[in-house]
Amino acid sequence: MATRIRPQSNKRCAVIGGSGFLGRHLVEKLLDRGYSVSVFDIRQSSELPGVSFHQGDLCDQQALLPALKDVSLVFHCASPAPASDDRALFERVNIQGTQTVLRACMEAGVQKLVLTSSASVVFEGTDIKNGREDLPYAKKPIDYYTQTKIVQEKLVLEACDKQKGFLTVAIRPHGIFGPGDPQLVPILVDTARRGKMKVIIGDGSNLVDFTFVENVVHGHILAAERLRPDSPICGKPYHITNDEPVRFWDFMSEVLVGLGYAAPRYHLPYALVYGLALLLWLLSLILRPLISFKPTFTPMRVALAGTHHYYSCERAKEDLGYKPVVSLKEGIERTVKSYPHLRHGA
Numbered sequence: 001m002a003t004r005i006r007p008q009s010n011k012r013c014a015v016i017g018g019s020g021f022l023g024r025h026l027v028e029k030l031l032d033r034g035y036s037v038s039v040f041d042i043r044q045s046s047e048l049p050g051v052s053f054h055q056g057d058l059c060d061q062q063a064l065l066p067a068l069k070d071v072s073l074v075f076h077c078a079s080p081a082p083a084s085d086d087r088a089l090f091e092r093v094n095i096q097g098t099q100t101v102l103r104a105c106m107e108a109g110v111q112k113l114v115l116t117s118s119a120s121v122v123f124e125g126t127d128i129k130n131g132r133e134d135l136p137y138a139k140k141p142i143d144y145y146t147q148t149k150i151v152q153e154k155l156v157l158e159a160c161d162k163q164k165g166f167l168t169v170a171i172r173p174h175g176i177f178g179p180g181d182p183q184l185v186p187i188l189v190d191t192a193r194r195g196k197m198k199v200i201i202g203d204g205s206n207l208v209d210f211t212f213v214e215n216v217v218h219g220h221i222l223a224a225e226r227l228r229p230d231s232p233i234c235g236k237p238y239h240i241t242n243d244e245p246v247r248f249w250d251f252m253s254e255v256l257v258g259l260g261y262a263a264p265r266y267h268l269p270y271a272l273v274y275g276l277a278l279l280l281w282l283l284s285l286i287l288r289p290l291i292s293f294k295p296t297f298t299p300m301r302v303a304l305a306g307t308h309h310y311y312s313c314e315r316a317k318e319d320l321g322y323k324p325v326v327s328l329k330e331g332i333e334r335t336v337k338s339y340p341h342l343r344h345g346a
């Protein structure tokens with residue numbers, strides 16, 4: 001078992017969203033690196049030695065304050081799941097809630113805030129190849145979740161104020177995967193178990209970033225440790241990827257085959273699947289008062305599955321000294337091993 005380093009007083013931090021997939025991995029790595037961590041989350045998490053847990057809604061400033069007491073660094077990686085498809089909730093948590101987090105940080109005297117944003121803030125459903133951080137924010141984001149992530153990122157970066165001693169930075173990961181991920185692998189396996197994972201959308205050559213969770217954590221910690229008044233990273237966004245763009249359908253096939261399912265084989269044209277997904281989505285909206293059904297192939301998923309969207313992490317390499325710590329191959333192997341209950345026939 002790894003021994004934890006004893007925390008120094010300047011290594012006190014809080015993780016908002018620390019019970020979630022990314023948050024939990026971040027908390028474990030912070031503990032390994034000698035930080036003392038306070039977790040704030042709406043969801044109860046299993047206990048970790050050395051962590052003080054505060055349960056509450058981040059929209060409630062009074063509930064947040066005890067978690068931020070004597071803390072100089074805050075990571076904000078809480079968000080409702082994109083699949084919840086709840087516009088009012090996205091707006092309340094990602095926009096108003098982030099304003100509340102900013103106010104709470106000011107009141108508690110927090111000096112640094114690292115936001116988990118998303119590379120999708122620049123994605124409009126059309127190809128992005130090696131996209132850099134200077135791409136404009138999407139005018140037509142792929143869904144409402146992403147719309148609120150754009151506003152959230154702007155709020156946090158604009159709040160960076162060296163005079164006030166409050167520094168901010170945003171990390172933009174893409175397609176996070178790894179042990180404990182509640183969406184990518186579980187949704188993929190569920191789709192395969194229902195016999196719907198037979199088709200490749202388009203010709204299957206589109207390249208996408210999938211990022212192993214420990215690389216995303218590494219990017220967050222580097223950003224936090226480099227965030228100083230004299231550093232060029234203040235108020236900027238950073239792409240964090242595996243730096244190994246992969247064919248979307250090769251990645252999906254590798255995970256599926258690793259778990260004992262067949263890889264998709266038949267091809268359908270992108271425009272046809274996108275059109276059908278749009279139609280189904282409209283139908284689900286119209287019929288919502290009568291019956292509730294959630295289509296598997298939403299327009300957003302089809303866009304993500306059928307286009308190129310991979311991002312350059314050169315800026316993170318230059319300014320943060322970032323380099324992925326786990327390769328895609330090892331990440332996939334470790335992920336597949338961590339889901340024995342999702343194996344075919346389990």
Ligand SMILES: NC(=O)C1=CN([C@@H]2O[C@H](COP(=O)(O)OP(=O)(O)OC[C@H]3O[C@@H](n4cnc5c(N)ncnc54)[C@H](OP(=O)(O)O)[C@@H]3O)[C@@H](O)[C@H]2O)C=CC1
Nearest residue numbers: 017019020021022041042043057058077078079118175176
């Ligand atoms: N997963 C991915 O591929 C990507 C994720 N991101 C971003 O990374 C971050 C982490 O995502 P991920 O770990 O996958 O998500 P998770 O859903 O696993 O974790 C988010 C955590 O935040 C909690 N939370 C939600 N609403 C509130 C609230 N009002 N107050 C306090 N806590 C709340 C969630 O609780 P509950 O589960 O009960 O809602 C959950 O524990 C998010 O900001 C997301 O937008 C960015 C790019 C890609």
Ligand SMILES: CC(C)CCC[C@@H](C)[C@H]1CC[C@H]2C3=C(CC[C@]12C)[C@@]1(C)CCC(=O)C[C@@H]1CC3
Nearest residue numbers: 082118120175183184187188191296301304305
């Ligand atoms: C049914 C299949 C066509 C697709 C199954 C896999 C998808 C569930 C995932 C593939 C890309 C993923 C992704 C996200 C969620 C899960 C996928 C759609 C995000 C939307 C999560 C939140 C973000 O900020 C951006 C992510 C982009 C990639």
